[in-house]
Amino acid sequence: MAAAEERxxxxxxxxxxxxxxxxxxxxxxxxxxxxxxxxxxxxRIIIVPKEDPSFLxxxxxxxxxxxxxxxxxxxxTIKRLHDMNLPAxxxxxxxxxxxxxxxxxxxxxxxxxxxxxxxxxxxxSPKD
Numbered sequence: 001m002a003a004a005e006e007r008x009x010x011x012x013x014x015x016x017x018x019x020x021x022x023x024x025x026x027x028x029x030x031x032x033x034x035x036x037x038x039x040x041x042x043x044r045i046i047i048v049p050k051e052d053p054s055f056l057x058x059x060x061x062x063x064x065x066x067x068x069x070x071x072x073x074x075x076x077t078i079k080r081l082h083d084m085n086l087p088a089x090x091x092x093x094x095x096x097x098x099x100x101x102x103x104x105x106x107x108x109x110x111x112x113x114x115x116x117x118x119x120x121x122x123x124x125s126p127k128d
Contacts, residue, residue: 024109
């Protein structure tokens with residue numbers, strides 16, 4: 001019973017796991033979550049005057065959230081590529097400016113593999 005519980009998806013796996021598969025909806029919601037946090041921190045930076053001591057705090061918050069969001073977005077995209085039965089090496093497409101929007105759009109609309117594939121037997125869960 002404990003082994004079955006360890007394989008259940010968690011928020012830690014969703015945002016920071018690299019194995020398994022992820023369908024379109026959790027992928028889109030994960031990206032939206034990080035964009036929301038970055039937008040909130042950026043809004044605070046814009047609202048607070050530069051002379052205010054909290055300006056530096058919000059700048060650090062924005063920078064820290066940006067680093068965590070980048071790592072998490074890469075891991076989300078790797079799991080999404082796994083769901084489409086594509087290799088994780090295609091993640092490089094998100095870092096090429098000319099094709100990054102096309103690659104992200106493809107990850108959002110391209111359906112995953114029905115049934116088992118090379119990266120797991122069910123979607124939205126870690127690989128066994």
